[in-house]
Amino acid sequence: MEKLSGFGRVFKYTLQHISRNIVQALLIVAVLTITFLAAELFVVAGLASTKILTYFENQPQVTVFFKDEAQPDQILQIKKELEKNGYISNVSYVSKEQAVEIYRSLHADEPELLEFVTPDILPASLEISVNDVGFLSGVADEFESNQFVEKVVYQRDLVNELTRWTDAIRKMGIGFLAVMAFVSLVVIALVVSNNIRDFSKEIEVMKLVGANDWYIRLPFFFDSLIYSVFAATIASVIMYFAMPYIQDFTDQLFPSVQLFSTPLTLSYSLWWGVFAVGSVLVTLISYVSVWRYLKK
Amino acid sequence: MITYDNVTKIYQGGDVRAVEDVSVKIEEGEFVFLIGPSGAGKTTLLRFLIREDRPTSGDIWYKEENVVKIPAHKIPQLRRRIGMVFQDFKLLQQQTVEENVSFALEVTGKNSKEIKEVVPYLLEKVGLSDRMGAYPRELSTGEQQRVAIARALVHEPEVLLADEPTGNLDYDNAKQIVELLRQINDWGTTVIMATHDEGLIKKAKKARVLKLEDGRLEEK
Numbered sequence: 001m002e003k004l005s006g007f008g009r010v011f012k013y014t015l016q017h018i019s020r021n022i023v024q025a026l027l028i029v030a031v032l033t034i035t036f037l038a039a040e041l042f043v044v045a046g047l048a049s050t051k052i053l054t055y056f057e058n059q060p061q062v063t064v065f066f067k068d069e070a071q072p073d074q075i076l077q078i079k080k081e082l083e084k085n086g087y088i089s090n091v092s093y094v095s096k097e098q099a100v101e102i103y104r105s106l107h108a109d110e111p112e113l114l115e116f117v118t119p120d121i122l123p124a125s126l127e128i129s130v131n132d133v134g135f136l137s138g139v140a141d142e143f144e145s146n147q148f149v150e151k152v153v154y155q156r157d158l159v160n161e162l163t164r165w166t167d168a169i170r171k172m173g174i175g176f177l178a179v180m181a182f183v184s185l186v187v188i189a190l191v192v193s194n195n196i197r198d199f200s201k202e203i204e205v206m207k208l209v210g211a212n213d214w215y216i217r218l219p220f221f222f223d224s225l226i227y228s229v230f231a232a233t234i235a236s237v238i239m240y241f242a243m244p245y246i247q248d249f250t251d252q253l254f255p256s257v258q259l260f261s262t263p264l265t266l267s268y269s270l271w272w273g274v275f276a277v278g279s280v281l282v283t284l285i286s287y288v289s290v291w292r293y294l295k296k
Numbered sequence: 297m298i299t300y301d302n303v304t305k306i307y308q309g310g311d312v313r314a315v316e317d318v319s320v321k322i323e324e325g326e327f328v329f330l331i332g333p334s335g336a337g338k339t340t341l342l343r344f345l346i347r348e349d350r351p352t353s354g355d356i357w358y359k360e361e362n363v364v365k366i367p368a369h370k371i372p373q374l375r376r377r378i379g380m381v382f383q384d385f386k387l388l389q390q391q392t393v394e395e396n397v398s399f400a401l402e403v404t405g406k407n408s409k410e411i412k413e414v415v416p417y418l419l420e421k422v423g424l425s426d427r428m429g430a431y432p433r434e435l436s437t438g439e440q441q442r443v444a445i446a447r448a449l450v451h452e453p454e455v456l457l458a459d460e461p462t463g464n465l466d467y468d469n470a471k472q473i474v475e476l477l478r479q480i481n482d483w484g485t486t487v488i489m490a491t492h493d494e495g496l497i498k499k500a501k502k503a504r505v506l507k508l509e510d511g512r513l514e515e516k
Contacts, residue, residue: 009402009403201388202388204386205386205388205399205400206399206403207372207375208346208375208380208386209375209376209379209399209400209403209404209447209448209450209451210372210373210374210375210376210400210404210451211372211403211404212369212372212404213368213369213372215403215404216403
Protein backbone atom coordinates (compact mmCIF):
# COMPACT_ATOMS: atom_id res chain seq x y z
CA MET A 1 0.00 0.00 0.00
CA GLU A 2 1.36 3.40 -0.97
CA LYS A 3 2.05 5.42 2.16
CA LEU A 4 0.41 8.81 2.50
CA SER A 5 2.03 12.15 3.15
CA GLY A 6 1.45 14.23 6.32
CA PHE A 7 -1.89 15.78 5.36
CA GLY A 8 -3.06 12.55 3.76
CA ARG A 9 -2.31 10.66 6.96
CA VAL A 10 -4.26 13.13 9.08
CA PHE A 11 -7.15 12.76 6.66
CA LYS A 12 -6.81 8.97 6.82
CA TYR A 13 -7.21 9.10 10.62
CA THR A 14 -10.19 11.40 10.17
CA LEU A 15 -11.88 8.84 7.93
CA GLN A 16 -11.04 6.14 10.47
CA HIS A 17 -12.73 8.15 13.22
CA ILE A 18 -15.84 8.59 11.12
CA SER A 19 -16.06 5.05 9.77
CA ARG A 20 -15.44 3.44 13.14
CA ASN A 21 -18.29 5.44 14.67
CA ILE A 22 -20.58 5.83 11.71
CA VAL A 23 -23.77 5.94 13.85
CA GLN A 24 -22.34 8.73 15.99
CA ALA A 25 -21.23 10.57 12.87
CA LEU A 26 -24.75 10.35 11.46
CA LEU A 27 -26.17 11.54 14.78
CA ILE A 28 -23.92 14.61 14.77
CA VAL A 29 -24.78 15.40 11.14
CA ALA A 30 -28.51 15.03 11.93
CA VAL A 31 -28.33 17.30 14.98
CA LEU A 32 -26.24 19.86 13.12
CA THR A 33 -28.55 19.75 10.10
CA ILE A 34 -31.57 20.55 12.28
CA THR A 35 -29.71 23.42 13.94
CA PHE A 36 -28.41 24.77 10.63
CA LEU A 37 -31.87 24.47 9.10
CA ALA A 38 -33.35 26.36 12.04
CA ALA A 39 -30.66 29.02 11.60
CA GLU A 40 -31.38 29.30 7.89
CA LEU A 41 -35.13 29.48 8.52
CA PHE A 42 -34.50 32.23 11.03
CA VAL A 43 -32.35 34.15 8.55
CA VAL A 44 -34.94 33.69 5.78
CA ALA A 45 -37.77 34.72 8.09
CA GLY A 46 -35.74 37.76 9.14
CA LEU A 47 -34.99 38.67 5.52
CA ALA A 48 -38.61 38.15 4.50
CA SER A 49 -40.06 40.21 7.32
CA THR A 50 -37.54 43.00 6.67
CA LYS A 51 -38.40 42.92 2.97
CA ILE A 52 -42.14 43.03 3.69
CA LEU A 53 -41.67 45.83 6.17
CA THR A 54 -39.47 47.77 3.75
CA TYR A 55 -42.06 47.28 1.03
CA PHE A 56 -44.79 48.76 3.18
CA GLU A 57 -42.53 51.49 4.46
CA ASN A 58 -41.85 52.47 0.84
CA GLN A 59 -45.51 52.54 -0.08
CA PRO A 60 -47.37 55.86 0.33
CA GLN A 61 -48.16 55.57 3.97
CA VAL A 62 -50.18 58.73 4.45
CA THR A 63 -52.70 59.85 1.87
CA VAL A 64 -54.09 63.34 2.42
CA PHE A 65 -57.31 64.12 0.53
CA PHE A 66 -58.01 67.82 -0.02
CA LYS A 67 -61.29 69.70 -0.05
CA ASP A 68 -62.55 70.96 -3.40
CA GLU A 69 -61.73 74.56 -2.46
CA ALA A 70 -58.02 73.75 -2.14
CA GLN A 71 -56.33 75.00 -5.27
CA PRO A 72 -53.58 72.97 -6.99
CA ASP A 73 -51.10 75.79 -6.28
CA GLN A 74 -51.86 75.64 -2.59
CA ILE A 75 -51.49 71.86 -2.53
CA LEU A 76 -48.20 72.06 -4.42
CA GLN A 77 -47.01 74.65 -1.93
CA ILE A 78 -47.80 72.22 0.90
CA LYS A 79 -45.93 69.51 -1.03
CA LYS A 80 -42.92 71.79 -1.36
CA GLU A 81 -42.93 72.51 2.37
CA LEU A 82 -43.18 68.80 3.19
CA GLU A 83 -40.24 67.88 0.99
CA LYS A 84 -38.00 70.12 3.06
CA ASN A 85 -38.43 67.74 6.05
CA GLY A 86 -35.67 65.15 6.38
CA TYR A 87 -37.99 62.41 7.59
CA ILE A 88 -40.13 62.58 4.44
CA SER A 89 -38.84 60.17 1.79
CA ASN A 90 -41.34 60.95 -0.98
CA VAL A 91 -44.37 63.12 -1.70
CA SER A 92 -46.52 62.64 -4.80
CA TYR A 93 -49.26 64.97 -5.90
CA VAL A 94 -52.33 63.31 -7.41
CA SER A 95 -54.60 65.84 -9.12
CA LYS A 96 -58.35 65.40 -9.53
CA GLU A 97 -57.77 64.40 -13.17
CA GLN A 98 -55.13 61.86 -12.24
CA ALA A 99 -57.46 60.51 -9.54
CA VAL A 100 -60.07 59.86 -12.19
CA GLU A 101 -57.49 58.08 -14.36
CA ILE A 102 -56.49 55.88 -11.46
CA TYR A 103 -60.12 55.19 -10.64
CA ARG A 104 -60.84 54.30 -14.28
CA SER A 105 -57.89 51.92 -14.49
CA LEU A 106 -58.91 50.21 -11.25
CA HIS A 107 -62.50 49.73 -12.39
CA ALA A 108 -61.96 49.19 -16.11
CA ASP A 109 -64.07 46.03 -16.00
CA GLU A 110 -67.02 47.77 -14.34
CA PRO A 111 -68.38 50.38 -16.78
CA GLU A 112 -71.39 51.09 -14.59
CA LEU A 113 -69.05 52.45 -11.93
CA LEU A 114 -67.31 54.72 -14.41
CA GLU A 115 -70.35 56.29 -15.97
CA PHE A 116 -70.80 59.21 -13.62
CA VAL A 117 -67.24 59.68 -12.42
CA THR A 118 -65.75 63.06 -13.32
CA PRO A 119 -62.79 65.02 -11.91
CA ASP A 120 -65.24 67.15 -9.92
CA ILE A 121 -66.27 64.40 -7.59
CA LEU A 122 -62.85 62.96 -6.76
CA PRO A 123 -60.51 64.86 -4.45
CA ALA A 124 -56.91 65.85 -5.18
CA SER A 125 -54.44 64.23 -2.80
CA LEU A 126 -50.85 64.02 -1.60
CA GLU A 127 -49.30 60.56 -1.11
CA ILE A 128 -46.60 60.79 1.51
CA SER A 129 -43.91 58.26 2.45
CA VAL A 130 -41.70 58.62 5.53
CA ASN A 131 -38.23 57.23 6.22
CA ASP A 132 -39.27 55.76 9.52
CA VAL A 133 -42.72 54.58 10.48
CA GLY A 134 -42.25 56.36 13.82
CA PHE A 135 -42.94 59.69 12.07
CA LEU A 136 -46.19 58.44 10.61
CA SER A 137 -48.64 59.57 13.24
CA GLY A 138 -46.97 63.00 13.52
CA VAL A 139 -47.42 63.64 9.80
CA ALA A 140 -51.03 62.45 9.93
CA ASP A 141 -51.81 64.59 12.98
CA GLU A 142 -50.32 67.64 11.29
CA PHE A 143 -52.78 67.37 8.40
CA GLU A 144 -55.84 66.48 10.50
CA SER A 145 -56.05 70.13 11.60
CA ASN A 146 -55.34 71.67 8.18
CA GLN A 147 -58.23 73.77 6.87
CA PHE A 148 -57.90 72.45 3.28
CA VAL A 149 -57.84 68.81 4.28
CA GLU A 150 -60.92 66.63 3.86
CA LYS A 151 -59.54 63.35 5.15
CA VAL A 152 -56.25 61.71 6.17
CA VAL A 153 -55.79 58.00 5.54
CA TYR A 154 -52.76 56.14 6.73
CA GLN A 155 -51.72 52.53 7.37
CA ARG A 156 -50.68 53.02 10.93
CA ASP A 157 -52.06 49.72 12.20
CA LEU A 158 -50.62 47.60 9.39
CA VAL A 159 -47.13 49.01 9.67
CA ASN A 160 -47.18 48.87 13.46
CA GLU A 161 -48.37 45.30 13.29
CA LEU A 162 -45.58 44.41 10.85
CA THR A 163 -42.98 46.07 13.05
CA ARG A 164 -44.24 44.09 16.02
CA TRP A 165 -44.11 40.85 14.03
CA THR A 166 -40.61 41.56 12.80
CA ASP A 167 -39.43 42.18 16.35
CA ALA A 168 -41.20 39.07 17.61
CA ILE A 169 -39.68 36.89 14.85
CA ARG A 170 -36.25 38.26 15.64
CA LYS A 171 -36.56 37.66 19.40
CA MET A 172 -38.16 34.23 19.11
CA GLY A 173 -35.68 33.24 16.41
CA ILE A 174 -32.68 34.23 18.49
CA GLY A 175 -34.08 32.44 21.54
CA PHE A 176 -34.93 29.28 19.63
CA LEU A 177 -31.61 29.32 17.85
CA ALA A 178 -29.69 29.77 21.10
CA VAL A 179 -31.44 26.71 22.59
CA MET A 180 -30.83 24.67 19.43
CA ALA A 181 -27.18 25.70 19.31
CA PHE A 182 -26.71 24.81 22.98
CA VAL A 183 -28.31 21.38 22.59
CA SER A 184 -26.26 20.71 19.44
CA LEU A 185 -23.01 21.70 21.10
CA VAL A 186 -23.73 19.51 24.12
CA VAL A 187 -24.52 16.53 21.86
CA ILE A 188 -21.38 17.17 19.82
CA ALA A 189 -19.24 17.50 22.95
CA LEU A 190 -20.56 14.14 24.20
CA VAL A 191 -20.03 12.41 20.86
CA VAL A 192 -16.54 13.85 20.37
CA SER A 193 -15.57 12.81 23.92
CA ASN A 194 -16.88 9.34 23.18
CA ASN A 195 -14.97 9.31 19.92
CA ILE A 196 -11.78 10.29 21.73
CA ARG A 197 -12.31 7.48 24.24
CA ASP A 198 -12.70 5.01 21.36
CA PHE A 199 -9.34 6.16 20.04
CA SER A 200 -7.67 6.34 23.43
CA LYS A 201 -5.31 3.45 22.60
CA GLU A 202 -4.16 5.13 19.38
CA ILE A 203 -3.79 8.46 21.17
CA GLU A 204 -1.81 6.82 23.98
CA VAL A 205 0.55 5.20 21.47
CA MET A 206 0.83 8.43 19.47
CA LYS A 207 1.87 10.28 22.63
CA LEU A 208 4.35 7.62 23.66
CA VAL A 209 6.12 7.54 20.31
CA GLY A 210 6.47 11.31 20.22
CA ALA A 211 3.58 12.60 18.08
CA ASN A 212 2.97 16.23 18.81
CA ASP A 213 -0.41 17.34 20.12
CA TRP A 214 -1.46 18.91 16.83
CA TYR A 215 -1.00 15.62 15.02
CA ILE A 216 -3.39 14.06 17.52
CA ARG A 217 -5.86 16.94 17.44
CA LEU A 218 -6.08 17.60 13.71
CA PRO A 219 -8.09 14.50 12.75
CA PHE A 220 -10.72 15.44 15.34
CA PHE A 221 -10.90 18.97 13.88
CA PHE A 222 -11.29 17.54 10.41
CA ASP A 223 -14.10 15.35 11.74
CA SER A 224 -15.87 18.51 12.86
CA LEU A 225 -15.33 20.23 9.53
CA ILE A 226 -16.65 17.26 7.60
CA TYR A 227 -19.74 17.07 9.82
CA SER A 228 -20.29 20.81 9.29
CA VAL A 229 -19.90 20.56 5.50
CA PHE A 230 -22.45 17.74 5.29
CA ALA A 231 -24.93 19.37 7.67
CA ALA A 232 -24.65 22.79 5.99
CA THR A 233 -25.13 21.23 2.56
CA ILE A 234 -28.16 19.18 3.56
CA ALA A 235 -29.74 22.14 5.37
CA SER A 236 -29.11 24.51 2.43
CA VAL A 237 -30.46 22.05 -0.15
CA ILE A 238 -33.62 21.57 1.94
CA MET A 239 -33.91 25.34 2.22
CA TYR A 240 -33.43 25.82 -1.52
CA PHE A 241 -36.33 23.46 -2.26
CA ALA A 242 -38.47 25.01 0.50
CA MET A 243 -38.10 28.57 -0.83
CA PRO A 244 -40.81 28.31 -3.54
CA TYR A 245 -43.28 27.10 -0.89
CA ILE A 246 -42.35 29.97 1.41
CA GLN A 247 -42.77 32.34 -1.53
CA ASP A 248 -46.22 30.84 -2.33
CA PHE A 249 -47.25 31.29 1.27
CA THR A 250 -46.16 34.93 1.43
CA ASP A 251 -47.66 35.60 -2.03
CA GLN A 252 -51.08 34.87 -0.57
CA LEU A 253 -50.53 37.40 2.20
CA PHE A 254 -48.43 40.00 0.36
CA PRO A 255 -48.84 39.48 -3.39
CA SER A 256 -46.65 42.42 -4.35
CA VAL A 257 -43.58 41.40 -2.37
CA GLN A 258 -40.95 39.33 -4.22
CA LEU A 259 -39.02 37.56 -1.44
CA PHE A 260 -36.45 35.42 -3.23
CA SER A 261 -35.34 36.88 -6.52
CA THR A 262 -32.20 34.64 -6.59
CA PRO A 263 -32.88 31.53 -4.46
CA LEU A 264 -29.69 29.79 -5.58
CA THR A 265 -27.49 32.71 -4.55
CA LEU A 266 -29.35 32.95 -1.26
CA SER A 267 -28.91 29.20 -0.62
CA TYR A 268 -25.23 29.51 -1.40
CA SER A 269 -24.87 32.45 1.00
CA LEU A 270 -26.80 30.57 3.67
CA TRP A 271 -24.52 27.55 3.16
CA TRP A 272 -21.44 29.69 3.72
CA GLY A 273 -23.01 31.39 6.70
CA VAL A 274 -24.04 28.27 8.60
CA PHE A 275 -20.87 26.42 7.58
CA ALA A 276 -18.61 29.24 8.78
CA VAL A 277 -20.37 29.83 12.09
CA GLY A 278 -21.15 26.12 12.63
CA SER A 279 -17.67 24.85 11.88
CA VAL A 280 -16.06 27.43 14.16
CA LEU A 281 -18.33 26.39 17.04
CA VAL A 282 -18.00 22.66 16.38
CA THR A 283 -14.23 22.89 15.98
CA LEU A 284 -14.03 24.85 19.21
CA ILE A 285 -15.95 22.09 21.00
CA SER A 286 -13.61 19.47 19.51
CA TYR A 287 -10.61 21.53 20.54
CA VAL A 288 -11.80 21.78 24.15
CA SER A 289 -12.70 18.07 24.29
CA VAL A 290 -9.35 16.91 22.89
CA TRP A 291 -7.45 19.46 24.97
CA ARG A 292 -9.14 18.20 28.14
CA TYR A 293 -8.32 14.61 27.20
CA LEU A 294 -4.69 15.33 26.38
CA LYS A 295 -4.29 17.30 29.58
CA LYS A 296 -5.16 14.26 31.71
CA MET B 297 23.67 10.84 30.60
CA ILE B 298 20.73 10.34 32.98
CA THR B 299 20.71 11.71 36.51
CA TYR B 300 18.00 11.28 39.12
CA ASP B 301 18.67 13.89 41.77
CA ASN B 302 16.86 13.45 45.12
CA VAL B 303 13.67 12.36 43.39
CA THR B 304 10.60 11.79 45.54
CA LYS B 305 7.04 11.01 44.53
CA ILE B 306 4.21 11.18 47.00
CA TYR B 307 0.65 10.09 46.14
CA GLN B 308 -2.73 10.46 47.85
CA GLY B 309 -2.14 13.59 49.84
CA GLY B 310 1.13 12.35 51.35
CA ASP B 311 0.02 8.87 52.40
CA VAL B 312 1.87 6.87 49.74
CA ARG B 313 5.55 7.44 48.99
CA ALA B 314 6.08 5.71 45.63
CA VAL B 315 9.68 6.88 45.31
CA GLU B 316 11.76 8.33 48.08
CA ASP B 317 14.86 10.46 47.69
CA VAL B 318 16.27 8.55 44.73
CA SER B 319 19.63 9.71 43.40
CA VAL B 320 21.44 7.80 40.69
CA LYS B 321 23.53 8.40 37.57
CA ILE B 322 23.30 6.24 34.47
CA GLU B 323 26.06 6.53 31.88
CA GLU B 324 25.74 6.34 28.12
CA GLY B 325 25.78 2.77 26.78
CA GLU B 326 24.97 1.09 30.09
CA PHE B 327 22.60 -1.84 30.49
CA VAL B 328 20.74 -1.33 33.75
CA PHE B 329 18.39 -3.71 35.50
CA LEU B 330 15.97 -1.94 37.78
CA ILE B 331 14.70 -4.68 40.04
CA GLY B 332 12.29 -4.83 42.90
CA PRO B 333 8.93 -6.29 43.87
CA SER B 334 5.69 -5.09 42.28
CA GLY B 335 4.72 -1.67 43.58
CA ALA B 336 8.30 -0.78 44.51
CA GLY B 337 8.25 2.30 42.25
CA LYS B 338 10.10 0.94 39.18
CA THR B 339 7.46 2.04 36.66
CA THR B 340 7.17 5.43 38.32
CA LEU B 341 10.91 6.05 37.91
CA LEU B 342 10.77 5.13 34.21
CA ARG B 343 7.64 7.22 33.55
CA PHE B 344 9.43 10.28 34.95
CA LEU B 345 12.06 9.98 32.24
CA ILE B 346 9.56 10.29 29.37
CA ARG B 347 7.55 12.87 31.32
CA GLU B 348 4.51 10.63 31.65
CA ASP B 349 4.58 11.76 35.27
CA ARG B 350 6.47 14.29 37.39
CA PRO B 351 8.11 13.81 40.77
CA THR B 352 6.83 15.68 43.79
CA SER B 353 10.37 16.92 44.36
CA GLY B 354 13.82 16.53 42.86
CA ASP B 355 15.20 16.84 39.35
CA ILE B 356 15.83 14.41 36.54
CA TRP B 357 18.51 15.31 34.03
CA TYR B 358 18.72 13.81 30.59
CA LYS B 359 21.97 15.08 29.14
CA GLU B 360 21.75 18.88 29.53
CA GLU B 361 18.00 19.01 30.00
CA ASN B 362 15.99 18.90 33.21
CA VAL B 363 13.16 16.59 32.18
CA VAL B 364 10.98 17.75 35.07
CA LYS B 365 11.01 21.30 33.81
CA ILE B 366 10.93 20.99 30.03
CA PRO B 367 7.91 22.70 28.48
CA ALA B 368 5.02 20.55 27.25
CA HIS B 369 5.70 21.24 23.58
CA LYS B 370 9.17 19.68 23.88
CA ILE B 371 7.90 16.38 25.31
CA PRO B 372 7.31 14.77 21.86
CA GLN B 373 10.96 15.43 20.95
CA LEU B 374 12.08 13.88 24.24
CA ARG B 375 10.00 10.78 23.54
CA ARG B 376 11.63 10.36 20.16
CA ARG B 377 15.01 10.23 21.90
CA ILE B 378 13.84 7.84 24.63
CA GLY B 379 11.90 4.80 23.47
CA MET B 380 9.80 2.70 25.80
CA VAL B 381 8.25 -0.76 25.81
CA PHE B 382 5.63 -2.03 28.22
CA GLN B 383 4.47 -5.24 29.81
CA ASP B 384 1.14 -5.01 27.94
CA PHE B 385 2.86 -4.17 24.60
CA LYS B 386 0.39 -1.39 23.73
CA LEU B 387 -0.06 -2.61 20.17
CA LEU B 388 -2.97 -1.54 17.98
CA GLN B 389 -4.93 -4.72 17.46
CA GLN B 390 -6.58 -3.69 14.19
CA GLN B 391 -3.25 -2.90 12.55
CA THR B 392 -0.72 -5.32 11.16
CA VAL B 393 2.82 -5.71 12.50
CA GLU B 394 4.13 -3.47 9.73
CA GLU B 395 1.43 -0.86 10.33
CA ASN B 396 2.05 -0.82 14.08
CA VAL B 397 5.69 0.01 13.51
CA SER B 398 4.97 2.41 10.62
CA PHE B 399 2.41 4.19 12.78
CA ALA B 400 5.14 5.47 15.10
CA LEU B 401 6.93 7.01 12.14
CA GLU B 402 3.80 8.32 10.44
CA VAL B 403 2.59 10.25 13.45
CA THR B 404 5.92 11.98 13.78
CA GLY B 405 5.74 13.11 10.16
CA LYS B 406 8.38 10.87 8.58
CA ASN B 407 8.22 10.53 4.82
CA SER B 408 7.11 7.40 3.00
CA LYS B 409 10.59 6.61 1.66
CA GLU B 410 12.05 6.60 5.16
CA ILE B 411 9.20 4.47 6.48
CA LYS B 412 9.68 1.93 3.70
CA GLU B 413 13.36 1.65 4.54
CA VAL B 414 13.21 1.68 8.34
CA VAL B 415 10.30 -0.64 9.09
CA PRO B 416 11.48 -3.79 7.25
CA TYR B 417 14.99 -3.20 8.57
CA LEU B 418 13.83 -3.07 12.18
CA LEU B 419 11.46 -5.99 11.84
CA GLU B 420 14.32 -8.02 10.47
CA LYS B 421 16.47 -6.97 13.44
CA VAL B 422 13.86 -8.25 15.90
CA GLY B 423 13.33 -11.43 13.88
CA LEU B 424 9.88 -10.68 12.50
CA SER B 425 10.52 -10.00 8.83
CA ASP B 426 8.29 -12.95 7.91
CA ARG B 427 5.37 -11.70 10.07
CA MET B 428 4.96 -8.19 8.69
CA GLY B 429 1.39 -8.75 7.48
CA ALA B 430 0.18 -10.51 10.65
CA TYR B 431 -2.11 -8.92 13.21
CA PRO B 432 -1.04 -8.85 16.88
CA ARG B 433 -3.69 -11.45 17.81
CA GLU B 434 -2.00 -13.86 15.38
CA LEU B 435 1.35 -13.54 17.16
CA SER B 436 2.73 -15.17 20.29
CA THR B 437 3.25 -12.90 23.30
CA GLY B 438 7.00 -12.99 22.69
CA GLU B 439 6.50 -11.88 19.09
CA GLN B 440 4.14 -9.11 20.22
CA GLN B 441 6.82 -7.80 22.55
CA ARG B 442 9.30 -7.85 19.66
CA VAL B 443 6.91 -5.70 17.62
CA ALA B 444 6.71 -3.26 20.54
CA ILE B 445 10.50 -3.17 20.73
CA ALA B 446 10.78 -2.55 16.97
CA ARG B 447 8.29 0.29 17.34
CA ALA B 448 10.27 1.78 20.22
CA LEU B 449 13.39 1.74 18.07
CA VAL B 450 11.99 3.54 15.00
CA HIS B 451 13.40 6.91 16.01
CA GLU B 452 16.80 5.39 16.81
CA PRO B 453 16.50 6.38 20.46
CA GLU B 454 19.56 6.97 22.59
CA VAL B 455 17.82 5.26 25.52
CA LEU B 456 15.38 2.35 25.57
CA LEU B 457 13.21 1.90 28.65
CA ALA B 458 11.63 -1.51 29.13
CA ASP B 459 8.98 -1.72 31.81
CA GLU B 460 8.51 -5.36 32.79
CA PRO B 461 8.87 -6.42 29.14
CA THR B 462 8.93 -10.09 30.13
CA GLY B 463 6.08 -9.87 32.61
CA ASN B 464 3.62 -11.61 30.29
CA LEU B 465 6.07 -14.05 28.73
CA ASP B 466 7.08 -17.63 29.45
CA TYR B 467 10.67 -18.39 30.42
CA ASP B 468 12.00 -19.08 26.91
CA ASN B 469 10.38 -15.97 25.40
CA ALA B 470 11.57 -13.86 28.33
CA LYS B 471 15.11 -15.08 27.78
CA GLN B 472 14.93 -14.20 24.10
CA ILE B 473 13.61 -10.69 24.85
CA VAL B 474 16.45 -10.07 27.31
CA GLU B 475 18.86 -11.31 24.67
CA LEU B 476 17.33 -8.91 22.13
CA LEU B 477 17.63 -5.98 24.56
CA ARG B 478 21.23 -6.98 25.18
CA GLN B 479 21.83 -6.91 21.43
CA ILE B 480 20.22 -3.45 21.17
CA ASN B 481 22.54 -2.32 23.95
CA ASP B 482 25.49 -3.66 21.98
CA TRP B 483 24.45 -1.41 19.08
CA GLY B 484 25.03 1.55 21.39
CA THR B 485 21.62 2.19 22.94
CA THR B 486 21.43 2.68 26.69
CA VAL B 487 18.89 0.18 28.07
CA ILE B 488 17.06 0.37 31.39
CA MET B 489 14.94 -2.66 32.08
CA ALA B 490 12.56 -2.81 35.02
CA THR B 491 11.71 -6.29 36.23
CA HIS B 492 10.61 -8.10 39.36
CA ASP B 493 12.18 -11.34 38.04
CA GLU B 494 15.64 -11.41 39.56
CA GLY B 495 16.38 -14.69 37.77
CA LEU B 496 16.69 -12.82 34.48
CA ILE B 497 19.69 -10.84 35.71
CA LYS B 498 21.87 -13.88 35.55
CA LYS B 499 21.17 -14.13 31.82
CA ALA B 500 22.60 -10.70 31.13
CA LYS B 501 26.32 -10.29 31.54
CA LYS B 502 27.98 -7.01 32.44
CA ALA B 503 24.71 -5.45 33.52
CA ARG B 504 24.38 -2.95 36.29
CA VAL B 505 21.69 -3.76 38.84
CA LEU B 506 19.72 -1.21 40.83
CA LYS B 507 17.30 -2.45 43.44
CA LEU B 508 14.23 -0.48 44.39
CA GLU B 509 12.38 -1.43 47.51
CA ASP B 510 9.63 0.59 49.17
CA GLY B 511 10.59 3.55 47.01
CA ARG B 512 14.26 3.54 48.02
CA LEU B 513 17.06 2.72 45.61
CA GLU B 514 20.25 0.79 46.29
CA GLU B 515 23.03 -0.43 44.03
CA LYS B 516 23.66 -4.18 43.98
